[in-house]
Amino acid sequence: MVETPRLSALVVDDEPSLVRVVEGFLARDGFDVRTAADGETALALAREAEPDVVVLDLGLPGMDGIEVCRQLRTFSRCYVLMLTARADEVDLLVGLAVGADDYVTKPFSPRALVARIRTLLRRPRTTGGAPEDSGEPAKQVFGDLVIDPPAREVHVGSSLIGLTRTEYELLETLSSRPRVVFTRQQLLDNVWDGTTGAAPGDEHLVDIHIGHLRRKLGDDSRSPRYVLTVRGVGYRMGPG
Template identity: 35%
Template sequence: METKKILIIEDEPSISDMLAFSMRKEGYGVKTAESGREGLELFTRWKPDLLLLDLMLPDMTGFDVCRQVLEASNTPIIMLTARTDTFDRILGIESGADDYITKPFDIREVIVRIKAVFRRIELTAEAVEHMSSQVLNLGYGITLEKEKREVRKNGVPVVLTQKEYELLQCFAEHKGRVFSRSELLDKVWGFEVVIDTRTVDIHVQRIRKKLDEPNRPSLIETVFGIGYKLVQQG
């Protein structure tokens, strides 16, 4: 089995060293960075499988790093921070992070969260292998290829974050069905992360921004007072 690679972006050496030591004991390949810019450069060169990202960095915020990483990839991100404000937690998840851990933390919890993220990705890949229809036509020239986890608009690939993709796939596999925000949170985010239903609204807005066109009905329709559905054409 290929060794999973984890990039740690953390400016406190004691925390970074502890995380790196523990991750290596678990068999992961590890590299560390002490600033956002250094981390982004290392991310581009090394292409890790997961990012452990401190929220407060000396040159930029973890939110900014998260957004830049997810503009070009769907790499899972777990944020680390000493701030316990619920707003920061929600903002971190809405920025595209998969999980959010507050300091001080038990290193065993971090390991469990990392394994949970990797396991969720493996289960998704296993499910894809058993799907009969690999390509879904969403309409408006948009297709979703499940085997590659790739979305195309008029034949051109569209970069979606992991959660944006999973949310869109959920809609695509149940075209015309209305989902409440709570249902979508349960299906896409699962039980590991406790977040506000507004997160669904933010992700739907981002999908619309990437896939919709002016003067055309949105691919994802808002059902007032309930939630959302993927429009049925024809």
């Protein structure tokens, strides 16, 4: 009988008592757990151990959680759950914009935290971050919307939707990390890349193409099902 590999977690926080509690609950739930109290150590451990999930405090000393997450996303596809004691919405959204998958505000129930992590691990990790060894990414499904990256096709229900290259790449970028907020500048950097006439900082261009994309998808901007506006920040995909 082949044993199923144990899931691994990295807990990053500078509060030793909190780390001990979270480490204990995760270990009892079957995780192999490593811990770090600062960003530099966390990144080194993430490279070495390749954890399945990182529980990452936003307010770390020195290199904060946002910068740790930004660097982590250059080499890892692990799930990232951000911890924050700051309820300010902008801080939370900025954290998600750099690649965090979810967040929990302090204080929290350790049991609820483990449940959130288990929910994260059930989400498909398809594109973004470090590449998978298995080749082509899987289809992404958001209600009636189906995105097929290998075929570069998009369907809403049974209808094939004709998108321009720019519209498709905007949609593919947003869907690569469901529920993650992308700023307009991030979308400019990812989709235009200086090759299609977009001037640096021309964020209004993103809004125009998002409008075209929504119309083709039949997505009402006043009550969107697929592409959501996060006021003052940018855009994200709705729940899958």
